[in-house]
Amino acid sequence: MKRVALPLLGAALLVIGACAPDAQKAASAPGFDPKDFSGTWDRYPLAAQPGGEPVVLPSIPVAARVPDPPLKPEHVEAWKAERKKFADATAAGAPIATGYTHCQPDGMPAMMMGMFPMEVLQTKRQTTIIQEAYNQVRRIYLDDTLPAVEDAEPGFWGHSVGKWEGNDFVVETVGIKDYVKYNNTPHSDQMRIHERMRMIDADHFENEVTIEDPVYLTGPWQWKWIYQRRPNYKMYEYVCEDNREFADPVTGEARMRIGEKK
Amino acid sequence: MKLRPLFATLCLALSAGLAFAHHSFAMFDSDHQILLSGKVTQFTWQNPHVYIHLEAKDAKGKTSVWTIECANPGILNRTGWKFNMIKKDDRITAVVAPLRTGESGALLKQVKIADGRIFGNGGPAGPPSISIEDGKPLAGAKK
Numbered sequence: 001m002k003r004v005a006l007p008l009l010g011a012a013l014l015v016i017g018a019c020a021p022d023a024q025k026a027a028s029a030p031g032f033d034p035k036d037f038s039g040t041w042d043r044y045p046l047a048a049q050p051g052g053e054p055v056v057l058p059s060i061p062v063a064a065r066v067p068d069p070p071l072k073p074e075h076v077e078a079w080k081a082e083r084k085k086f087a088d089a090t091a092a093g094a095p096i097a098t099g100y101t102h103c104q105p106d107g108m109p110a111m112m113m114g115m116f117p118m119e120v121l122q123t124k125r126q127t128t129i130i131q132e133a134y135n136q137v138r139r140i141y142l143d144d145t146l147p148a149v150e151d152a153e154p155g156f157w158g159h160s161v162g163k164w165e166g167n168d169f170v171v172e173t174v175g176i177k178d179y180v181k182y183n184n185t186p187h188s189d190q191m192r193i194h195e196r197m198r199m200i201d202a203d204h205f206e207n208e209v210t211i212e213d214p215v216y217l218t219g220p221w222q223w224k225w226i227y228q229r230r231p232n233y234k235m236y237e238y239v240c241e242d243n244r245e246f247a248d249p250v251t252g253e254a255r256m257r258i259g260e261k262k
Numbered sequence: 263m264k265l266r267p268l269f270a271t272l273c274l275a276l277s278a279g280l281a282f283a284h285h286s287f288a289m290f291d292s293d294h295q296i297l298l299s300g301k302v303t304q305f306t307w308q309n310p311h312v313y314i315h316l317e318a319k320d321a322k323g324k325t326s327v328w329t330i331e332c333a334n335p336g337i338l339n340r341t342g343w344k345f346n347m348i349k350k351d352d353r354i355t356a357v358v359a360p361l362r363t364g365e366s367g368a369l370l371k372q373v374k375i376a377d378g379r380i381f382g383n384g385g386p387a388g389p390p391s392i393s394i395e396d397g398k399p400l401a402g403a404k405k
Contacts, residue, residue, distance in 0.1 A: 047385055050341050050382050050384050050385040051382065051385040051388070051389050052385070089288075090286050090288040091288075092288075093288050093289065093291070093362045094288070094289070094362075095285065095286035095288045095289060097285075098285070100285050100310075101285050103310060116336055116337075117336075132336055133336075236335060236336040236339060238309050238310075238334070238336065239308075239309055240309050240310050241308050241309060242306055242308040242309065242310070242311070242313070243310055244311065244313065244329070244331070245285050245310075253289075254285050254286065254289060255289070255363075256289065256329070256331065256361065256367050257329075258329045258365050258366060258367045259327075259329060260303065260304045260315050260327070260329075261304065261306050261313070
């Protein structure tokens with residue numbers, strides 16, 4: 001894997017270097033507003049057809065895979081064991097039930113991975129992001145201050161405050177429930193999620209995510225997600241009204257209930 | 263709102279984080295797909311999954327009502343389905359991956375509806391490995 005990864009990384013860097021002027025050109029195109037994130041978006045790159053290969057633009061390299069969290073040594077073994085337990089169960093055809101099994105939404109930061117299309121609505125004092133899956137809504141308040149950790153009531157999406165730094169929309173989030181995890185990663189009430197959203201061109205934006213947690217992490221955990229515009233899309237509702245999945249009370253496996261809906 | 267160039271995008275990207283929307287599909291045996299042909303007894307267009315209930319004979323000639331799990335309405339709409347394209351009493355054919363438990367439940371891979379049109383089940387559910395016409399293995403099919 002490493003033998004393949006290094007040449008690929010080199011090639012990716014070459015592509016980035018060669019295409020940077022194109023990206024700058026696109027970003028300065030007439031009518032382009034670098035502060036306008038409004039609209040509907042998918043995670044980039046998207047397949048042209050179901051099951052097909054994702055379409056990667058030469059000017060926008062695919063973001064690197066989300067790295068493993070920089071957990072403190074005392075938490076690494078438990079995290080690895082948890083990941084292995086899930087991977088082994090899935091490989092054995094008996095996947096372990098998760099929050100999804102019970103129709104629980106992603107919460108933050110997983111909501112921003114863009115499992116389904118998402119919509120961004122911008123007003124002067126608030127940016128609202130709606131994720132189609134599970135009708136998730138997060139509200140980012142501008143001109144506001146974050147609550148202190150001890151005052152931040154835990155939730156799935158927490159409390160978010162945003163501000164502009166040039167053309168970057170910088171968001172900070174606190175107050176995520178301890179069982180709302182991304183990549184099985186534990187976190188404390190001290191966790192802070194920093195996001196830096198930036199328009200790449202009129203139809204793409206990137207979100208640099210940085211997680212800090214002095215209790216569990218040795219340093220910042222960083223990655224980037226990129227989104228592409230889905231023009232003229234109208235978001236579908238998602239009410240989890242007919243959930244046939246359940247956790248087996250003995251094994252904890254995700255199971256499917258057989259039979260017609262009554 | 264400015265007009266934007268229209269992308270020919272119909273489905274979700276495939277990556278680890280997007281492989282499934284509601285739960286893992288590992289409970290279904292995609293390596294041993296089967297063909298089911300019969301009459302729809304119920305069709306529900308709801309989240310987190312659309313379901314087809316199909317009265318059909320299996321390979322041993324036993325008739326059962328199969329609970330066939332499809333993607334969710336959002337994915338299916340983006341794949342070209344319509345909420346009312348399958349109705350009770352329709353005769354349809356489906357390629358499915360059965361539950362590993364042996365119960366009469368399955369994940370849809372492909373469906374041929376009453377008017378003859380054929381639809382997939384969105385990218386995350388994966389493609390069929392057998393023909394919807396005769397159940398024979400498809401050359402070069404990915405599981």
